[in-house]
Amino acid sequence: MVAITIFILAKKHLTKQQQKILKQWLKLQKPKNPPSLELYCNDIRNYKDILSPESVDWIITDPPYPKKFLWVYDVLSELSDYVLKPHGALIVMVGQSYLPEVINKLSKHLKYIWTLAYLTPGGQSPYIWKVKCNTFWKPVLIFAKDKYSGDSFGDVIKTSTNNNDKRFHKWGQSEEGFDIIFEKFVFPGQTILDPFVGGGTTAVVSLKRGCSFIGIDVDENCIKKTEERVKNELRLLENKT
Structure with missing residues (x-):
């Protein structure tokens, strides 16, 4: 800080x-101190059992997109208001099918700032049958707890062609894309929270950039995979030094 x-x-x-x-x-x-890693297998509705008030600089996350998971955005709005520092912000990747509902839910406790366009070029881009649309980008929403106090930023992120990493989770995102997000907003030494840790992409990028990381997921396998992935990345970094 x-x-x-x-x-x-x-x-x-x-x-x-x-x-x-x-x-x-x-x-x-x-950062003066080495980054820390905390992983919790828990339901995000129990966030007060895990997280301290105003203890996180950024929430960077990619929740599930299907309609049955819309409820998580109500909780994410409450959680963000509780855990973010006074000038902290939420950066959340979402699907487009229920975008109005998502924005309304997040707006209950947070202030909408902007939408980034996360471009995903290539043949792996999904086809949305109900609207007959082959989509090549995803919205990344920025919500602040109060007034946005970060630096200026461009609102387009473009990953390499077909760089849609599903090795660690079926809904996983690439390190490349999330690293670009970090480059735009995050400083070394800050604390990052991902309440939907999935395959651990946010964890790996956080630690590589000198940030402490807190990850939560209701699926124990996701926590185990993330822990192992981080260990493997640390071994690779040690071998390079």
Whole structure:
């Protein structure tokens, strides 16, 4: 949080170009303390048993899209209001089929900021039969607990062709795409929460970028896979050093 504070104070006295250079420099800095990892197998409705109030900088997550899971966005709105720091924000990837309902549910406790276009080019893009649409992008919604206090950002993310990683979970996303999200918003040393950890993509990207990570999933297999995936990534990093 020190880096963020310095950045916010310095913005008052720097040109836009100087602000951009400072931001890039801060994102390259290593945190004073090594990042931590916490994984919980639990229902997100029990979030107060796990999480402390105002303890997380960003919630970055990709909940399930089917209609039967719409209820999770009610809980996600409450959870975000509870766990985010005063200037924290939620970044959530969603499907398009129930987008109005999702936005209404998240808006109960949060302030809508913007929608990013997450482009997924290639033959793996899904075909939505009920609307006869072959979709090549996903909405990534940004909601803030209060006023958005992050840096300026572009609202398009494009992954490599057919980079739709399903090795660790049937609904998994690529590290490449989530790394771009982190590059836009996140600083080393911050704390990231993913309440739908799935195959662990957010966990891996968080730790690689020097961020502490908290992951929750109701499926015990997801927690085990994420733990093993993180261990494998750490071994690879150790071998490179």
